[in-house]
Amino acid sequence: MSLQQSPLLEGDVDTGKIVLRDYINATVGFEGLAEDIGKPSKSLMRMLSDAGNPSATNLFAMISQLQKATGIHLHVRAGREATAYAVAFYDAYLCS
Template sequence: MPLTRDFKETVKARADTDMAFRAALLGEAVELLLNGDVDTGKLVLRDYINATIGFEELAEDVGRPPKSLMRMFSAAGNPTAGNLFSVISHLQKATGVHLAVHTRQ
């Protein structure tokens, strides 16, 4: 069955109406980063940004140009830890999704 909507539109529509989906998407991005899959984690985080506040609002709030943030979260991007955690912190505040880290054995 062919898709009738663009992937980004579908993710955004779901994120707009489903808090659990929003939380799972951000959680998955951070979990990928913590497990060392930085490339995939950046791309999932990019999807999360596009589905929630967008790069324009994020840029305004973190004081970085939108294009710089888009590059940072592209496949070739290389964000510093400071930039990465600043963005994640802001996204938690802006979207109402708050993550916690737990140990597991």
């Protein structure tokens, strides 16, 4: 996937929600995540559905708990090198 084709880096929130939903299902599951962050699992599923619109508080709570549970951490960097790194991470870990 080239830099120009990366939907997450182009602000494609719908794809981002799909990737996050798949990641949750592949790791801790919605029931486990819900228990850990104190939210109903159905609410988390709705937040990441096609029509969902999670608040920043809920989104960061999910990401924070996923980082704790899986040991994979999100890092934000600025610049061209960081963008290339993000594409490589997306391809290697989230598309495989």
